[in-house]
Amino acid sequence: MKKFAVLLFSSVCIGIGVNMFIIPIHLINGRIFGISLLIKYIWGIKIGHVMIMINTPIYLLSLKYDKTYFINALLGLAFTSTIIDLLIPLNGLVHLPILTSAIIGGVIIGIGVGTMLRFHISPGGVDLLALLISKSRGINPGVVIFIIDSLIILAGIFVLRDLKLIYSFITISCVGLCVGLLNMFKSLHVYFR
Known part of the structure; x- marks a missing residue:
């Protein structure tokens, strides 16, 4: 029941963000998410569908290393992909300046991703890789996510040739910070278990 509550809360946060x-x-x-958004902007394919296609090889890799993470990641992907597509009507509901949207969106997404990772659930491939790297190398998953996100945004700026995407660095910084903070203190993990 607790896992279901975590999945629902986290997926709704990510979908809203x-x-x-x-x-x-x-x-x-x-x-x-970023790669899926790039594909959506270029070809108009639904984000949830793209996430499933891209995640498949990463999930097969996780199955080889840790079956519990694999199962939790499948649940996370199913919930997150579905909720993101269900919450499409929220698109355009609020109109904020780009900087404000980048910050608020990053914080809300970061809370969702960070909560999932705290309970060893992953909403998608790179987050799953971050979780596996964190487990094997002892690196905070927020740091791993920030590095990978930066590379994806640089690719987005190059492919879309839109310098406005520089604001995405603010979003990923907020996501990485929230994920890092939510996964920093082991004592909190024991409290919530």
Whole structure:
């Protein structure tokens, strides 16, 4: 029951952050979400469908290394992909300046991703890789996510040739900070278990 509550809360946070704050201003937030958003902006394919296609090889890799993470990641992907697509009507509901949207969207997405990772659940491929790297190398998953996100945003700026995407660095910084903070203190993890 607790896992279901975590999945639902986290997926709704991610869905709100992506649909209400990131998509309307055409930013990307890195990770598989960012790659999926790039594909949506270029070809108009639904984000949830793209996430499933891109995540498949990463999930097969996780199955090889840790079956629990694999199962939790499948649940996270199913919930997140579905909720993101269900919350599409939120797109355009609010109109905020780009900087404000980048910050708020990043914080809300970061809370969702960070909460999932805290309970060893992953909403998508890069987050799953960050979780696996964090487990094997002892690196905070927020740092791993920030590095990968930066590379995806640089690719987005190059492919879309839109310097406005520089604001995406603010979004991923907020996501990385929230994920890092939510996964920093082991004592909190024991308290919430």
